[in-house]
Amino acid sequence: MKPIKVGLLGLGTVGTGVVRIVEGHQDDLQSQVGSPIVIEKVLVQNKNKSRSIPIDADKMTEDPWEIIRHPEIDVIVEVMGGVEQTKEYILEALERGKHVVTANKDLMAMHGTEILEKAKRHQCDILYEASVAGGIPILRTLVEGFSSDRITKIMGIVNGTTNYILTKMSQEGASYADVLKEAQDLGYAESDPTSDVEGLDAARKMTILATLGFHANVALEDVSAQGISSVTKEDITYAKRLGYEVKLLGIAERQDDLISVSVQPTMVKQSHPIASVNGVFNAVYVHGEAVGETMFYGAGAGELPTATSIVADLVAVVKNIKLGVNGKQSGVAYKEKKLKTDEQISSKYFLLLQVADRAGVLARITQVFADFEVSLESVLQQPNPSIAQAEIIVITHDANKAAIQKVLASFESLDVVHKVKSVYRVEG
Amino acid sequence: MKPIKVGLLGLGTVGTGVVRIVEGHQDDLQSQVGSPIVIEKVLVQNKNKSRSIPIDADKMTEDPWEIIRHPEIDVIVEVMGGVEQTKEYILEALERGKHVVTANKDLMAMHGTEILEKAKRHQCDILYEASVAGGIPILRTLVEGFSSDRITKIMGIVNGTTNYILTKMSQEGASYADVLKEAQDLGYAESDPTSDVEGLDAARKMTILATLGFHANVALEDVSAQGISSVTKEDITYAKRLGYEVKLLGIAERQDDLISVSVQPTMVKQSHPIASVNGVFNAVYVHGEAVGETMFYGAGAGELPTATSIVADLVAVVKNIKLGVNGKQSGVAYKEKKLKTDEQISSKYFLLLQVADRAGVLARITQVFADFEVSLESVLQQPNPSIAQAEIIVITHDANKAAIQKVLASFESLDVVHKVKSVYRVEG
Known part of the structure; x- marks a missing residue:
């Protein structure tokens, strides 16, 4: 032959x-x-x-x-x-x-x-x-395995370097800088780690996944990307105390024909299957209207x-x-791409605020959320004696991204909010 | 058209x-x-x-x-x-x-x-x-996604009914009979549950997975099947204390060209990804020589x-x-099927023995393991005052199935062993 x-x-x-x-x-x-x-x-x-x-x-x-x-x-x-x-x-x-x-x-x-x-x-x-996602056959799964379904959400841990760093920070209480240094020494991170740690590598992969999953030509510019370089030990400690892990997630969502794709450090409920994907492993979670929840796990590189x-x-x-049938492959987009506006992108949020430690502060802060119609799932206020200020942790119900941005802008001019220390999307 | x-x-x-x-x-x-x-x-x-x-x-x-x-x-x-x-x-x-x-x-x-x-x-x-495995596209993953690799092991939670029962027993400390009754009331188990709980349904699915994964015509008769009806609350309690979950696993293994396929309740280390697959969900873990560890998770029925x-x-x-290319599909076996003998099937085992509570008993029992060249990873002896006897828990190192059967046969004629309460394969 x-x-x-x-x-x-x-x-x-x-x-x-x-x-x-x-x-x-x-x-x-x-x-x-x-x-x-x-x-x-x-x-x-x-x-x-x-x-x-x-x-x-x-x-x-x-x-x-x-x-x-x-x-x-x-x-x-x-x-x-x-x-x-x-x-x-x-x-x-x-x-x-x-x-x-x-x-x-x-x-x-x-x-x-x-x-x-x-x-x-x-x-x-x-x-x-x-x-x-290296060895995980996720593209043919999207194109062939789920050809009959309408995929509504794809969440991916698609960058092994950042998952290694976040896993180490979570398991050992280590700082971002220390773990990055160690990952570089071990060859898990490049000497210039920008593409990995700033979420650009994950954004490229999400572009490909969203295009195949949603049958629309998603471009790299359509993906908003935020990396992990600002994730602190403290954020991870708070997340764990509340039952979450911090993961760099690519999230592609579709509602009717409206799409959004983003990459950001995300607080994921520990009971969600993607929360326990650790180290350099990758995983892609796919939700379809008919099939429901699925997840595909394996080595992302090597x-x-x-x-x-x-x-x-x-x-x-x-x-x-x-x-004799080359050039007939599926996976070519047949739908018009319609992107969600910030008003249409909805999720839960975690906020950590450093505020003045005096009466009436919580009322003024919660009023800001109310002004922009963001309702709250939980609020925790505690003193931080080391800085003679209080800290407030807020987890919202589903809120749109534009409203959260307005809330954050309002905090800028609110004297009792000394600092917005962290803002995370929440999943699971 | x-x-x-x-x-x-x-x-x-x-x-x-x-x-x-x-x-x-x-x-x-x-x-x-x-x-x-x-x-x-x-x-x-x-x-x-x-x-x-x-x-x-x-x-x-x-x-x-x-x-x-x-x-x-x-x-x-x-x-x-x-x-x-x-x-x-x-x-x-x-x-x-x-x-x-x-x-x-x-x-x-x-x-x-x-x-x-x-x-x-x-x-x-x-x-x-x-x-x-219902909605999980595992067959095309084996045939197409891993066409280039040599699959060495497939472990599946491929029966939702039994996984629901074992999950409830583990999470709520309930008995097998009670949870089975509840599963029947909820419609998760048939009124005659034999095919599910005795592992026959899982054996049929493992026949299909092993045939596709190993490219050899595995027959249903080649699969040894044991169900979950003898799993006790006590077994699950011991398993959890030692860091394991009890799962009904289908296990297909290949070494060189030798195959074994079985279904049995198995103690799985909690850190193994398949240990946290709960409720009616299914998952198939696939290990390939090149790709390493992968797992595919989703709804198994519905x-x-x-x-x-x-x-x-x-x-x-x-x-x-x-x-115009029908009838050309892959997945047809091209390898001769060679099954492992019991001497060639190797794994770790957990044994729970009820023994006489007097001096020298442990020495006599461990001597039996030594006689058949089964080495031990851990041994725990503790009194059970309620029955004025002692219990011994043994976890072996990798041992062949024939040797374990000889050990069990020897215990039959050993007066200090009153009862072999449980024997489980151990994975992870």
Whole structure:
């Protein structure tokens, strides 16, 4: 049988995993697809660097075009990262009739629509399961498993670095700065951690999840993102005392045809299944009108988990090649995107206020909430003797985001509120 | 566009859900598959019975053959249950070139191989996602999501009734008999609960999961099944004290090419993700060589969750009809089945023994474990004044099942062991 030839762009951690799985599981793969799968060419930055796996020298190249334009290569597997230059490679590969499997969340979040359209026009497959939540097959679950349902909510712990940091802060009472330093030493966080800790990485993944879940072209600009760098030990202590964990959640919601997508540190009730997802693990919670609550849990990153998703995509592409049905994939948006305004985005909120410790303060503060029609679920006032002030913790009932912003603006000019220490969305 | 015509066999709870979703989500479905999906005929037991959903009288029939032999019906959806008679209907439908979607775990566990072969021969699809774990799309996850990996272990809470009973016993300290009665009153348990509580229902589902996960034709007879009717309040109390929950787990394992599949009440460490799956929820934990630990959680039964899976299968069949690629599905076993012997099945065990309360007893008991090379992780002896005897709790290290059986046989003839009160497999 004619082998299927693969060109691999990138031989870092994930690329190495792809080679290991394709070569190590060759018999199993061949039993499933009916043909050998051969890695024909590999793009590397330096051919002379020593590798943890044996690769023939003549398979390696430092010239991407040698792979993109290789007449015998059927499928491109892109694990090199980068956006603009990589997009150029992928678009040309599709134009040349090559199918593409990619793990590149940045690329798909920023240029997914253009790439999907190009693929369709050239009857090519473009699959990207590994771009979100590593080894968890969440994209095919949304597209195929829940094809019959209307998904109303997707909540994801989709960034392992921040979940590792928050888990350590919660379990050990450590500070953000200390845990970040430790995560960097262990290789769980980059030396420049901005993309992870400021929620940008999670926002890119939520763009992809919301697009597939809601069948509408959600763009990265539609996602409001807030990271974890301002989360304090104190916030986590208060959260735990009230029965919550602090998690960086991506939240995509749909009501009728109105969508909102955001990423923010969120207080999640400890009884909610996503609250106990700890360490570098990822999980995606999906609520559908018919199916109700579901959750999918697994490794969000790492050489082999991510490579598992890539090679599963490769198997799907090869099966389509055999059946002659490439370029017919679902997951293309067929609904008009309508975003919620801040008035339409509703959730519970937690607020921690530092206030003057004297009579009448609580009445004035609760009046502000009443003025903007925010009703309160619980209020706790306690003195903080160390600063001769009181602290007030408020958990609201469902309130719209615009009203909460007006409440916060009013506190600015209210002399008894010395400081709004923390504001969190609340779930579960 | 020519509509796709569906014949529905059965209009009980799940059948009603299928009608609701197909009719309620018609626009979404049509956007995905490009054709209307029409429920053409529905098999009912009594045409004159009143229904919770409006169905044209002329769509209903009491004659299954009118649907099976209907010239215009493309897809049969079988939600009537039953085995031998239903198998006859499905085989004839396949012979007539009709595709089949079924929720029938009994049928697929007992006759899956024959039905899959018939479908392939007639180039028809046969899909059965709803047969295991209701709304959780676990079958397509095993077949597609993990196509590139080697699955080494599948552990499932795949029976909602028993998980509800064990959860209540754990959370409220109630007895098995009391909770079973309550579950029957609530409609969570059948009036004859044997199939659920004796682990037979779970065994059927594990047969399907193991066949797909390990690519070998596992038969129902290969699954050893033990139910929960002998689980006591006392067992659960001991388990919790030691940091475990008691769960009815289906466990399918593979080492090299050797397989074992079993269902039994199991002590699961509280830190394991499957230990916190409570109530009627289902979960399937999958360990793969490359992907590591994953878990999939959701509703295991119910009108709409189960119907979600059935209609997702229907969407997949219709897409294949459009592409002209029916009957090419994966999931057919390509590996020879080799079952482990009891000597090769290894796990930790918990034993609770009632023993004579005098000197030297512990030495004699631990000597029996040593005789059969079972090493012990922990031993706890305590007096039970109410019966003037002592109790010994033993947790072993990994031991093979044959050795544990020999230990238990030896205790029979050991005068100081008055009773082996409980034996549990231990996981996590």
